[in-house]
Amino acid sequence: MADPKGFLTTGREVAKTRPVGERVKDWNEVYVPGSLLPIISKQAGRCMDCGIPFCHNGCPLGNLIPEWNDYAYREDWQAASERLHATNNFPEFTGRLCPAPCESACVLGINQPAVTIKNVEVSIIDKAWDTGDVRPQAPERLSGKTVAVIGSGPAGLAAAQQLTRAGHTVAVYERADRIGGLLRYGIPEFKMEKVHINRRIEQMRAEGTKFRTEVEIGRDIDAAKLRKRYDAVVIAAGATVSRDLPVPGRELNGIHFAMEYLPLSNKVQEGDFVTPPITAEGKHVVVIGGGDTGADCVGTAHRQGAASVTQLEIMPRPGDERNPGQPWPTFPMLYKVTSAHEEGGERVYSVSTTHFEGDEDGNVQSLHLTEVEFIDGKLTPKPGTERAIPAQLVTLAMGFTGTDQANGLVQQFGLELDERGNVARDADFATNVDGVFVAGDAGRGQSLIVWAIAEGRSAARGVDRYLTGASDLPAPIRPTDRALTV
Ligand SMILES: Cc1cc2nc3c(=O)[nH]c(=O)nc-3n(C[C@H](O)[C@H](O)[C@H](O)COP(=O)(O)OP(=O)(O)OC[C@H]3O[C@@H](n4cnc5c(N)ncnc54)[C@H](O)[C@@H]3O)c2cc1C
Ligand code: SF4
Numbered sequence: 001m002a003d004p005k006g007f008l009t010t011g012r013e014v015a016k017t018r019p020v021g022e023r024v025k026d027w028n029e030v031y032v033p034g035s036l037l038p039i040i041s042k043q044a045g046r047c048m049d050c051g052i053p054f055c056h057n058g059c060p061l062g063n064l065i066p067e068w069n070d071y072a073y074r075e076d077w078q079a080a081s082e083r084l085h086a087t088n089n090f091p092e093f094t095g096r097l098c099p100a101p102c103e104s105a106c107v108l109g110i111n112q113p114a115v116t117i118k119n120v121e122v123s124i125i126d127k128a129w130d131t132g133d134v135r136p137q138a139p140e141r142l143s144g145k146t147v148a149v150i151g152s153g154p155a156g157l158a159a160a161q162q163l164t165r166a167g168h169t170v171a172v173y174e175r176a177d178r179i180g181g182l183l184r185y186g187i188p189e190f191k192m193e194k195v196h197i198n199r200r201i202e203q204m205r206a207e208g209t210k211f212r213t214e215v216e217i218g219r220d221i222d223a224a225k226l227r228k229r230y231d232a233v234v235i236a237a238g239a240t241v242s243r244d245l246p247v248p249g250r251e252l253n254g255i256h257f258a259m260e261y262l263p264l265s266n267k268v269q270e271g272d273f274v275t276p277p278i279t280a281e282g283k284h285v286v287v288i289g290g291g292d293t294g295a296d297c298v299g300t301a302h303r304q305g306a307a308s309v310t311q312l313e314i315m316p317r318p319g320d321e322r323n324p325g326q327p328w329p330t331f332p333m334l335y336k337v338t339s340a341h342e343e344g345g346e347r348v349y350s351v352s353t354t355h356f357e358g359d360e361d362g363n364v365q366s367l368h369l370t371e372v373e374f375i376d377g378k379l380t381p382k383p384g385t386e387r388a389i390p391a392q393l394v395t396l397a398m399g400f401t402g403t404d405q406a407n408g409l410v411q412q413f414g415l416e417l418d419e420r421g422n423v424a425r426d427a428d429f430a431t432n433v434d435g436v437f438v439a440g441d442a443g444r445g446q447s448l449i450v451w452a453i454a455e456g457r458s459a460a461r462g463v464d465r466y467l468t469g470a471s472d473l474p475a476p477i478r479p480t481d482r483a484l485t486v
Contacts, residue, residue, distance in 0.1 A: 107329075
């Protein structure tokens with residue numbers, strides 16, 4: 001156990017963020033660099049090393065949280081990093097981006113603020129990179145088997161790293177010009193600087209994983225031919241089809257899917273453009289969708305110099321406390337103030353967009369909405385509440401409907417889909433096609449990075465067993481697992 005009295009003597013303290021006025025002028029991560037390490041050992045010491053650590057179940061990866069809290073408390077960073085990597089290939093991603101369902105399940109959280117598990121995780125891995133403890137782990141022997149991974153998001157990267165380390169020869173195919181999936185194009189730099197992806201890719205290259213960018217399977221290489229060329233295939237192609245809003249005026253200029261807008265801003269940070277082809281500068285911006293993708297649009301619009309930013313959500317405002325239907329240790333729906341929300345803008349709940357209006361050049365100028373309420377379980381417009389708000393840039397951040405089928409990937413492989421339109425899989429993450437597996441959002445639907453890594457690791461075990469008849473690789477989850485989390 002870390003500090004036997006830590007939870008009594010130390011209060012919860014989280015990572016400090018830079019002043020809003022400073023951080024909206026740049027794209028660096030919002031946190032004060034180096035502010036976590038001086039406080040983190042005492043924070044780790046708040047862990048009670050519970051007999052039944054519910055945080056294990058809260059984390060889809062089954063991270064060994066009390067073990068690495070103990071090492072972090074003792075400042076044995078090398079041992080902490082080893083335990084962290086036992087269950088998580090990329091703790092620098094989850095330590096920055098995970099909504100931390102583990103903390104909702106922390107036993108201390110029953111009547112006190114939970115242990116800052118996510119902050120401990122990121123401190124351990126950042127320290128490990130600083131001290132050179134993260135080294136390539138090339139396999140001792142090669143199996144002679146080959147695997148193609150389609151998609152280079154967290155699921156594809158986790159599957160590829162596990163399979164490479166197991167001795168298989170792995171090539172990752174990515175249709176974008178850079179590796180990383182939504183970590184690279186989607187998630188803004190201020191939430192995670194891309195240096196963290198780049199150095200993992202260097203590690204993976206040194207271990208033997210091959211990367212092929214700007215190759216779209218189904219379009220550039222026929223899926224069935226790929227299957228013949230490799231002994232096994234992992235589909236980690238994400239759920240990248242955005243949900244649309246088919247209301248009058250949708251065709252006006254200035255109305256974009258969030259995933260048309262955000263990647264262009266990422267590309268500015270990568271040095272591809274000086275100014276983004278779609279920018280919020282000087283505009284009244286409306287973001288439709290109250291989730292994380294919407295928050296990323298809000299933060300991006302602030303940094304681009306928007307005149308105003310309004311975020312609309314059709315559902316009512318969530319509560320500040322757990323409601324009785326979401327008791328500890330489940331992951332509750334709570335009102336969240338993300339770093340982007342701290343930076344300004346207005347959030348409007350219980351509203352639905354009726355139509356857009358534009359000027360004579362076809363550019364959007366206003367968004368018309370109505371308030372809505374639940375009547376007989378259905379969201380219903382409230383008469384007399386219609387109004388218009390100025391809108392010169394609108395981003396649609398209303399979720400995703402499934403994996404992209406336009407390139408023929410699904411049809412060429414002959415993949416079966418489940419009732420939600422995702423690629424169907426069995427307990428080993430195998431699809432209906434022999435030797436073809438699926439991991440991450442492509443099989444699960446749009447979810448979280450922690451689930452993508454967990455599925456990538458589990459699918460790798462399924463592939464390893466398929467190729468060799470047995471596997472020593474861990475399988476944190478089964479496709480149907482929801483654990484205690486989102
Ligand atoms: C804007 C945004 C912000 C988010 N923020 C968070 C967050 O803060 N925390 C969190 O936990 N989750 C977040 N998520 C969700 C999270 O990013 C995803 O759940 C996760 O990235 C899924 O990983 P994946 O590997 O399954 O797919 P993806 O990351 O979507 O990667 C799939 C990759 O496959 C490639 N691909 C697709 N088809 C082909 C093909 N035919 N050939 C070759 N390549 C192909 C795509 O180009 C893409 O690079 C966010 C999502 C979005 C959209
Ligand atoms: S990956 Fe997420 S759920 Fe797991 S320990 Fe880290 S912050 Fe918690």
